[in-house]
Amino acid sequence: xxxxxxxxxxxxxxxxxxxxxxxxxxxxxxxxxxxxxxxxxxxxxxxxxxxxxxxxxxxxxxxxxxxxxxxxxxxxxxxxxxxxxxxxxxxxxxxxxxxxxxxxxxxxxxxxxxxxxxxxxxxxxxxxxxxxxxxxxxxxxxxxxxxxxxxxxxxxxxxxxxxxxxxxxxxxxxxxxxxxxxxxxxxxxxxxxxxxxxxxxxxxxxxxxxxxxxxxxxxxxxxxxxxxxxxxxxxxxxxxxxxxxxxxxxxxxxxxxxxxxxxxxxxxxxxxxxxxxxxxxxxxxxxxxxxxxxxxxxxxx
Amino acid sequence: xxxxxxxxxxxxxxxxxxxxxxxxxxxxxxxxxxxxxxxxxxxxxxxxxxxxxxxxxxxxxxxxxxxxxxxxxxxxxxxxxxxxxxxxxxxxxxxxxxxxxxxxxxxxxxxxxxxxxxxxxxxxxxxxxxxxxxxxxxxxxxxxxxxxxxxxxxxxxxxxxxxxxxxxxxxxxxxxxxxxxxxxxxxxxxxxxxxxxxxxxxxxxxxxxxxxxxxxxxxxxxxxxxxxxxxxxxxxxxxxxxxxxxxxxxxxxxxxxxxxxxxxxxxxxxxxxxxxxxxxxxxxxxxxxxxxxxxxxxxxxxxxxxxxxxxxxxxxxxxxxxxxxxxxxxxxxxxxxxxxxxxxxxxxxxxxxxxxxxxxxxxxxxxxxxxxxxxxxxxxxxxxxxxxxxxxxx
Numbered sequence: 044x045x046x047x048x049x050x051x052x053x054x055x056x057x058x059x060x061x062x063x064x065x066x067x068x069x070x071x072x073x074x075x076x077x078x079x080x081x082x083x084x085x086x087x088x089x090x091x092x093x094x095x096x097x098x099x100x101x102x103x104x105x106x107x108x109x110x111x112x113x114x115x116x117x118x119x120x121x122x123x124x125x126x127x128x129x130x131x132x133x134x135x136x137x138x139x140x141x142x143x144x145x146x147x148x149x150x151x152x153x154x155x156x157x158x159x160x161x162x163x164x165x166x167x168x169x170x171x172x173x174x175x176x177x178x179x180x181x182x183x184x185x186x187x188x189x190x191x192x193x194x195x196x197x198x199x200x201x202x203x204x205x206x207x208x209x210x211x212x213x214x215x216x217x218x219x220x221x222x223x224x225x226x227x228x229x230x231x232x233x234x235x236x237x238x239x240x241x242x243x244x245x246x247x248x249x250x251x252x253x254x255x256x257x258x259x260x261x262x263x264x265x266x267x268x269x270x271x272x273x274x275x276x277x278x279x280x281x282x283x284x285x286x287x288x289x290x291x292x293x294x295x296x297x298x299x300x301x302x303x304x305x306x307x308x309x310x311x312x313x314x315x316x317x318x319x320x321x322x323x324x325x326x327x328x329x330x331x332x333x334x335x336x337x338x339x340x341x342x343x344x
Numbered sequence: 345x346x347x348x349x350x351x352x353x354x355x356x357x358x359x360x361x362x363x364x365x366x367x368x369x370x371x372x373x374x375x376x377x378x379x380x381x382x383x384x385x386x387x388x389x390x391x392x393x394x395x396x397x398x399x400x401x402x403x404x405x406x407x408x409x410x411x412x413x414x415x416x417x418x419x420x421x422x423x424x425x426x427x428x429x430x431x432x433x434x435x436x437x438x439x440x441x442x443x444x445x446x447x448x449x450x451x452x453x454x455x456x457x458x459x460x461x462x463x464x465x466x467x468x469x470x471x472x473x474x475x476x477x478x479x480x481x482x483x484x485x486x487x488x489x490x491x492x493x494x495x496x497x498x499x500x501x502x503x504x505x506x507x508x509x510x511x512x513x514x515x516x517x518x519x520x521x522x523x524x525x526x527x528x529x530x531x532x533x534x535x536x537x538x539x540x541x542x543x544x545x546x547x548x549x550x551x552x553x554x555x556x557x558x559x560x561x562x563x564x565x566x567x568x569x570x571x572x573x574x575x576x577x578x579x580x581x582x583x584x585x586x587x588x589x590x591x592x593x594x595x596x597x598x599x600x601x602x603x604x605x606x607x608x609x610x611x612x613x614x615x616x617x618x619x620x621x622x623x624x625x626x627x628x629x630x631x632x633x634x635x636x637x638x639x640x641x642x643x644x645x646x647x648x649x650x651x652x653x654x655x656x657x658x659x660x661x662x663x664x665x666x667x668x669x670x671x672x673x674x675x676x677x678x679x680x681x682x683x684x685x686x687x688x689x690x691x692x693x694x695x696x697x698x699x700x701x702x703x704x705x706x707x708x709x710x711x712x713x714x715x716x717x718x719x720x721x722x723x724x725x726x727x728x729x730x731x732x733x734x735x736x737x738x
Binding site for chain 1: 379380381382385386387388389391392393395396397399400401410411412413414416417436437483484512514704706
């Protein structure tokens, strides 16, 4: 699907296949979605789901912006903002795993709690800050012509993919998605790895919130809106099944790029935004149909 | 120059449809095309759309950021792309267009306090100068919510009017208006004699709840949506239904055309002076035909009948505006803005909610803001051109 889209836009727009557009627009504008989609991949691999990702992005971004603007913490605010994401991810995981409450319901509730918290601590206002150094972390260029946000995204993608492939945590994540009971009988500390997936999800969303705030030198309580459904679409288009155990973060980037390329191409062609919504819906369905490995999925619901 | 791009909050809103119509009409007059993509309140999406538009050849951008804090990012996106940029309504705290770059041509907004005070005065008069009212304020953090300061100023002249409660709605939709009005009625019931709505669409939502509760009381509105103008035409004080006393309208159709005319000038070498970089737009008051306009003759506003307003704002390609006349490049010294504009002076920054509490420590204010004579000259020039020129509402 990605190749087809790129071929279409290359043929219809003279500027689509330029370095500036592909890196400065497509990749740059896809990176926040990449973080959030990577975050959502691990719970889905375990046959769970994290619906609170967008709210965690907002909460982390707002926390970071407030620490910079009101408490003058400067760069120190960045790791604290990420830790806010880690912390609320840990809460999600504990309530889910130890409380034996379905992740769908836990994160549906925490979506509202985190979103409401972001509104409460900002009073509903946006939180601007003035820090060129922090902004440069997102929009500066350590490598000429490549925005730092793109480097952050690609480095994180590699690390997260290695976690999935090369670590015990990664292997057990797949095992839990394949068959949690078998994994449990095999001596896997199931709760620990379930919680771990949500901690990782929260951390990546925290990173997304902090970098999004850095990019726009402000934060708003609704800054993560729209990311939840797009991230789930990207995860599934990449080939990770909602039934768990199949796919992985290394494939999620494909779904993210499909959305990024499609959005950019339609913007370049000045396609009306209402029409864009319709086209995006069709592409999601077709992309999932093309990327699903049906041999590995017994039941489709 | 051949492409103009608009980045509004939502193209489902009449205001932005009218804005886009004006932009397209002016673009057509200058041999260009106009297009738009709405961002739905998502700043990152808006940045992406503006980048895409510039990459694909947009020669100017007009936009409204989802919140005040987002203005700098979208302005810088346009500046990085080297295209003239016009911002409406939202504005960053202590953000001077000249500090962002020469491409940030102009920021425009209806005068917030005055625009907020005029509907309040009409409402209070319609309530007979006494009684209780409630206020629906729109989303917090949006500059539209600053109109409430004008409402408070107006109330000082009406000691027998009491504000029972005010509430932010969290959005500009009818549903939000319904939700807030329902809670007001639950708390205050028949004690409510009038409703100050910060936006016409919110007002129409509130009106449905009032109607369900048989409360035929007056309410206010802002932003000039077509549905509000129709409601005003169809529901007078004697209709037995809740009735909207007025619609306070920025002239979105004119704003869209103006942005294109000034972008055309900018691309042909014209550069605005500092006072022209941030300007107030005069609002229009579309008064309910059932109200006596002579009672409000002391208000500093331009009145328009609903039909007159519709014929201009929703003329869809056949407006009475002459866009080439709005261009300095095309019309030279005879150029005519065709609507009232005035520079935003230093003494009026409080209307943008720029105060000491949010002033950056290292801020340097452009020195021109201390030159009152310069601002007087620009204000007088725009005033004379407007009163002597082509104003379709006069």
